[in-house]
Amino acid sequence: MTAVIRTAGLTKVFVSDWKRTRTTAVDRLDLEVGAGEIFGFLGPNGAGKTTTLKLLLGLLRPSGGSAEILGEDPRGLAHRDRLGYLPENPYFYDYLTGREFLDFCGRLCGLAGSVRRERIGRLLALVGVEEAADLRLRRYSKGMLQRIGLAQALVNDPQLLILDEPQSGLDPAGRKQVRDLILELRRQGRTILFSSHILADAEMICDRVGIMSRGRLVASGRLDELLRARVRGVEFQAEGLAAPARDALRGRAAIFLEEGSRVQFTLPGDETQVPEVLALIAAGGGRLLALAPQRETLEDVFLREVQAR
C-alpha cells in the first residue's frame, strides 16, 4: 500500500492569547491512508478530527511531529492540483451563483476556460444542482450548499479528497447519494479521507477507519477486522431440551425466550463457549436449530473506545 497521507507524532497545541491555557487538540497522531482507499475518520465532536484535517491541508501549523500529503509538505503548493477539500458546514460567497462559484474555483486551480465549462456542467449534474446553477448561493438550502461544496472539491479532478463531515445537513436520500458518490469516486481510483460522526454511513462505505477521542487515535484498522475482533454474545436456538439443561442455560443467558419445546437464548461472551454449550444441549437431549455469534457494530466499538478514555 502506498500511503498518500502519512503523519508521525503529529501534534497541535492551541495556546489561548490571554488566559495562557494550553489545549492539546491533536496528540501524537500516527496515521496512514493508502492510495485508493476510503478512510473514515471518526470521533465525537471535539475529538480533534477537523484540526487534524486542517493540519493535513496546511491551514494550521503543527506544534510537533510531521505530516506528509501526496508526498509533500502540507503547507506547500506542489500537491494541491491533486487535492480536493470540502470543509465542515461549508459557506460560500453568497453573492455568486453556483456556476460562477465553481468557475472561480476552477480558475484558482488554473484550469483553462474550455476545461472549466465542460467540467462544471458535468459536476453540476453529478451533484444534482443543475436547476439551481444560475441562482445566487444565498438562496441555496443547506443540502444544496453541501452538494456545491462537493462539486468544488472535485473541480480539479483530484486524486485525493478530504471531506469534513460530508453528510451533515443532508436528508437520508442526500446521504445515500453522497455515499454512492464516494464509492464511485473510489472506483475511479481516488483516495477519500472523510470525517464523520454518523457511524452508520461510515460503516457502509469505509475500507478502514480511525477513531479519535480527545486528540488521540484510540483505534484504527480495517473495518471488517475491527468488527470481527469482538463478539458480544452468541445466540442459540434449540428444541426438545430437558428441564435441567434449560434451567442451567436460563441462569447464564442474557436473554431467554421459550415457546413450547423451542428455546432461544443469548449468552454473553465470545465464541469460545460454543463447544461447551453444544455439549450441554446434546446432553439435555436437545437439538440445535440455529447459532449466531453477535458481532459488535461500529457503534459498539466506537462507544467502547471513546468511553474507555
Added chain:
Amino acid sequence: MRTRAVVANTFREAIRDKVLYNLVFFALLVMGVSVVLGKMTLGERLKIIQDVSLAGMSVFGLLIAIFVGIGLVHKEIQRRTIYILLAKPISRRRFIVGKYLGLMLVIGLNMAVMTVALLALLALFSPTGIPWGSLVAVVLILVELMVVTAVAVLFSTFSTPTLSAMLTLGVWVIGRFSSDLIRLAARSESPALRGLVALVHALLPNLEKFDVKHLVVYGMTIEPSYVAGALLYGLLYIAFLLGLACVIFERRDFK
C-alpha cells in the same frame, strides 16, 4: 490567472454590495452641494467646487478604503471561505495581493466616476476652460487611498475589523497631520516625547505628501518632480505594507 481570479472575485463582491453605491451617491451629492455653495460665494465659485469636490472624493474614497479594506481578509475567515481558497493551488501571497488589487480596482472605478462628475462641473462653471491641475490632485488622492487600503489590509491580516478600522483611521490621522505633530512635539520639554513623535513620523506614512488640494484650488503649478516623488514614495510604501501583510498572513493559523 490565479491571482486574477481573486482580483475579479473581490471586485465582483464589492460591485454587488449596495453600500458602495450609497457611498458613490453621497460623494456625487456632495459635489452637487458644492455648486450650490459656490453660488452663494460670489466670484469664488470655481474654488469652492474644486475644494469641496476634491475633499468629497478624498473622504468617500477613504471610507471605502477603510471599511471595505478591513473586511477583505477578515470576511473570508469569518465566513470560512478561506479554507476552500487556501486548499486550492494558490499561495497566500497571491491571495493577499489579489484581494488588494481587487479593491483597488473598485476604488479606481469609483474615483473615475467621481472624476468624470468633477470634470463635468468644472466644464460647466469654469469660464476659462477646465483647470487640469485638478487631475493631478485626483491622481495623488488615488495614491493616498492606495496607501490607506494597504494599511487596512495589513491590519486585517491579524486583527478584528473593529480594531483594524480604528488602527487604520489612526494611521490616517497621524499621517495627515504629521507635520503638526512634529511642530507640537518640538515645543515639548520631554526628549522622550520628541523621540517618540520622530519615530512615529518616520514609520507611519506621511500622507500630507499627497494633499495638493490647496495648491490646485489657488491655481498654483505643481512641479512634475514633486508628483513623481510622491508617486514613488507611495508605491514603495505600499510594497512595504503588502510585503509585511504577506509575511504575517503566511504564518497564520486558521482555526
